Amino acid sequence: MQAFKTHSGRVVALPRADVDTDQIIPKQFLKRIERTGFGPSLFFDWRYRPDGLPNPEFELNHPDAAGASVLVTGPNFGCGSSREHAPWALHDYGFRALIAPSFADIFYGNCCQNGLLPVVLQEGEVAELIRRAEASVGGYELNVDLIERTVSDTAGFAARFQMDSYRREMLLRGLDEIGRTLELEAGIAAFERHRSEPAVRGVS
Amino acid sequence: MMVPRTLFEKVWQSHVVTTRGAGTRDDPGPALLYVDLHLVHEVTSPQAFEGLRLAGRKVRRPELTVATVDHNVPTGDRRLPIADETAARQVATLVRNARETGIELFDLDAPDQGIVHVIGPELGLTQPGMVIVCGDSHTSTHGAFGALAFGIGTSEVEHVLATQCIVQNRPRTMEVRFSGVPAAGIAAKDLILALIRRIGIAGATGYVLEYTGEAIEGLSMEGRMTICNMSIEAGARAGMVAPDATTFAYLQSRPRTPRGEAWERAVSRWSSLRSDPGADHERSIRIDAAALAPQVTWGTNPAMAADITERVPDPADAASEADRLSYRRALEYMDLRPGTPLEGLRVDRVFLGSCTNGRIEDLRDAATMARGRNVAPGVRAMVVPGSQRVKTEAEREGLDRDFTEAGFEWRNPGCSMCLGMNEDILLPGERCASTSNRNFEGRQGKGGRTHLMSPAMAAAAAVEGCLVDVRGYIRS
Ligand code: SF4
Numbered sequence: 071m072q073a074f075k076t077h078s079g080r081v082v083a084l085p086r087a088d089v090d091t092d093q094i095i096p097k098q099f100l101k102r103i104e105r106t107g108f109g110p111s112l113f114f115d116w117r118y119r120p121d122g123l124p125n126p127e128f129e130l131n132h133p134d135a136a137g138a139s140v141l142v143t144g145p146n147f148g149c150g151s152s153r154e155h156a157p158w159a160l161h162d163y164g165f166r167a168l169i170a171p172s173f174a175d176i177f178y179g180n181c182c183q184n185g186l187l188p189v190v191l192q193e194g195e196v197a198e199l200i201r202r203a204e205a206s207v208g209g210y211e212l213n214v215d216l217i218e219r220t221v222s223d224t225a226g227f228a229a230r231f232q233m234d235s236y237r238r239e240m241l242l243r244g245l246d247e248i249g250r251t252l253e254l255e256a257g258i259a260a261f262e263r264h265r266s267e268p269a270v271r272g273v274s
Numbered sequence: 275m276m277v278p279r280t281l282f283e284k285v286w287q288s289h290v291v292t293t294r295g296a297g298t299r300d301d302p303g304p305a306l307l308y309v310d311l312h313l314v315h316e317v318t319s320p321q322a323f324e325g326l327r328l329a330g331r332k333v334r335r336p337e338l339t340v341a342t343v344d345h346n347v348p349t350g351d352r353r354l355p356i357a358d359e360t361a362a363r364q365v366a367t368l369v370r371n372a373r374e375t376g377i378e379l380f381d382l383d384a385p386d387q388g389i390v391h392v393i394g395p396e397l398g399l400t401q402p403g404m405v406i407v408c409g410d411s412h413t414s415t416h417g418a419f420g421a422l423a424f425g426i427g428t429s430e431v432e433h434v435l436a437t438q439c440i441v442q443n444r445p446r447t448m449e450v451r452f453s454g455v456p457a458a459g460i461a462a463k464d465l466i467l468a469l470i471r472r473i474g475i476a477g478a479t480g481y482v483l484e485y486t487g488e489a490i491e492g493l494s495m496e497g498r499m500t501i502c503n504m505s506i507e508a509g510a511r512a513g514m515v516a517p518d519a520t521t522f523a524y525l526q527s528r529p530r531t532p533r534g535e536a537w538e539r540a541v542s543r544w545s546s547l548r549s550d551p552g553a554d555h556e557r558s559i560r561i562d563a564a565a566l567a568p569q570v571t572w573g574t575n576p577a578m579a580a581d582i583t584e585r586v587p588d589p590a591d592a593a594s595e596a597d598r599l600s601y602r603r604a605l606e607y608m609d610l611r612p613g614t615p616l617e618g619l620r621v622d623r624v625f626l627g628s629c630t631n632g633r634i635e636d637l638r639d640a641a642t643m644a645r646g647r648n649v650a651p652g653v654r655a656m657v658v659p660g661s662q663r664v665k666t667e668a669e670r671e672g673l674d675r676d677f678t679e680a681g682f683e684w685r686n687p688g689c690s691m692c693l694g695m696n697e698d699i700l701l702p703g704e705r706c707a708s709t710s711n712r713n714f715e716g717r718q719g720k721g722g723r724t725h726l727m728s729p730a731m732a733a734a735a736a737v738e739g740c741l742v743d744v745r746g747y748i749r750s
Contacts, residue, residue: 088476092715151410153317175480179427183429236303236304251433252436258291
């Protein structure tokens with residue numbers, strides 16, 4: 071997995087609550103069998119007009135959002151379907167960090183599996199970031215630092231965030247979780263020996 | 275004395291292989307949990323198998339994994355090849371992956387094929403006390419049996435394939451008590467929609483819900499599955515119901531449940547799977563099931579629901595500025611005006627099916643409404659059984675004739691218009707009465723407008739051509 075230590079990049083604000091994974095990547099794009107190539111389909115129904123051209127109203131299509139790599143958005147981002155295609159699409163598009171007051175459970179875990187940092191800030195802090203992004207002319211930049219667990223800009227904004235140490239270490243070092251678990255093979259095998267396991271392949 | 279434990283704690287604790295991370299009070303770190311049953315479908319698994327292959331890793335316990343095709347399979351004529359090339363490639367990829375790794379697969383023409391959350395329980399693969407995972411958020415369905423069952427991402431699918439374990443932060447628990455006996459015409463779907471409406475679509479984030487109370491005890495397994503299925507729509511990690519006589523009666527003689535003495539032993543083990551008196555849930559909520567009216571959604575998430583007797587709400591009355599904004603957006607998308615009565619709202623399409631309401635009891639409920647009546651002119655209504663077994667049983671009972679004679683389409687099993695990955699989709703602007711679980715923008719087709727409701731309500735809507743209160747429709 072790609073490590074995440076610190077990242078500085080342009081911000082795009084998507085001030086909406088409860089953005090679900092059906093919006094992040096609609097179902098017609100889930101038929102690929104690769105992990106890559108989802109970027110062009112990110113937010114498809116919002117991003118493009120029916121004639122296929124970019125919808126100028128949509129936040130990501132604003133000139134100041136060109137090349138954005140930090141998404142600031144509303145609460146409960148990533149709710150709905152468990153599709154990991156959602157973080158793949160966000161990452162493929164170029165996002166490295168997501169900032170919101172809260173994330174849906176499965177989505178949060180999926181981001182961590184892909185080196186895409188989900189940052190939970192207070193509602194007021196997120197509102198302030200959205201204000202700053204919308205007020206800026208020519209693009210607004212943020213620094214997201216997982217080592218120090220801070221989010222800051224050059225105009226005085228600074229906030230701290232939490233992340234459990236297991237996930238943080240995985241992201242900081244870009245560790246392979248499967249490899250980490252496989253090192254515990256002896257423990258897993260002992261667990262299997264000492265329990266009465268339910269029969270899955272039955273007597274049919 | 276033993277500390278009283280919740281149902282969740284009992285299942286969780288018996289599956290912890292070891293703990294990971296800091297292990298401090300503030301930062302306990304996740305647990306490595308053993309997985310008893312891993313279910314796999316074609317959409318969220320190809321990248322996981324590919325990952326294993328690239329790393330030169332093996333499937334650790336192929337006999338604990340079961341695969342089926344459901345999400346993008348056609349529900350029309352099964353003798354024809356899948357017309358959509360990319361969908362065909364995805365199905366073929368699962369077939370190849372299963373064969374290469376020794377995983378049992380229910381392919382398109384298998385008699386046990388069906389939606390992953392329908393076939394697990396009906397084959398008896400799903401059993402009380404298990405930890406069950408699947409790359410699908412509605413894995414919460416299996417919690418109806420007193421299993422701890424939750425959806426995972428594709429990277430985690432790969433992790434489970436390789437290690438038979440999953441790394442999980444310990445969730446908190448919330449008791450949801452449905453007291454009282456629901457009135458005639460009130461279904462499990464109404465109970466769960468009422469809960470989501472009450473606590474919101476993120477109201478249970480970080481929690482496992484344990485459903486208790488008279489109304490839950492009185493439900494069939496199908497009804498309990500409907501409720502656990504939609505736990506995820508309140509943001510919950512999982513939903514659970516303690517196994518009881520109803521559970522055991524459902525499981526007895528299923529193809530994959532134990533027989534004879536082994537069955538007796540299993541039942542006695544399963545009988546201890548209930549929250550001890552005095553066990554603490556971190557939160558609890560009580561809903562009077564006896565007071566509920568049929569629920570329908572009017573907006574673009576499952577919490578945007580109301581009694582069928584109510585009107586489309588006015589965004590001006592919303593509790594907060596954020597709600598006002600999302601209500602306004604939702605009404606615009608749904609093409610609804612505040613104050614319009616929900617009853618009488620015209621529909622173009624009706625969808626009966628999905629892992630929420632595609633089981634035999636759901637079809638029986640709906641058929642009661644359809645029998646001897648006709649689908650309203652201009653309405654297209656389809657019935658998509660949740661599995662081949664459900665379809666066969668329905669045909670044995672003659673439900674298919676009730677539906678087809680009334681003008682419903684009788685189709686082959688799959689997810690179908692629940693998410694519209696195959697050709698079953700809404701056209702832009704079409705309004706649909708649906709028994710599925712998500713009314714998100716575009717979920718059933720770009721520009722399509724979904725109203726969620728129970729099977730009987732959806733069938734009645736097909737006959738009347740509009741949303742109706744099923745209570746005025748029940749035959750004696
Ligand atoms: S029926 Fe719908 S919700 Fe259920 S597994 Fe299929 S797509 Fe998902």
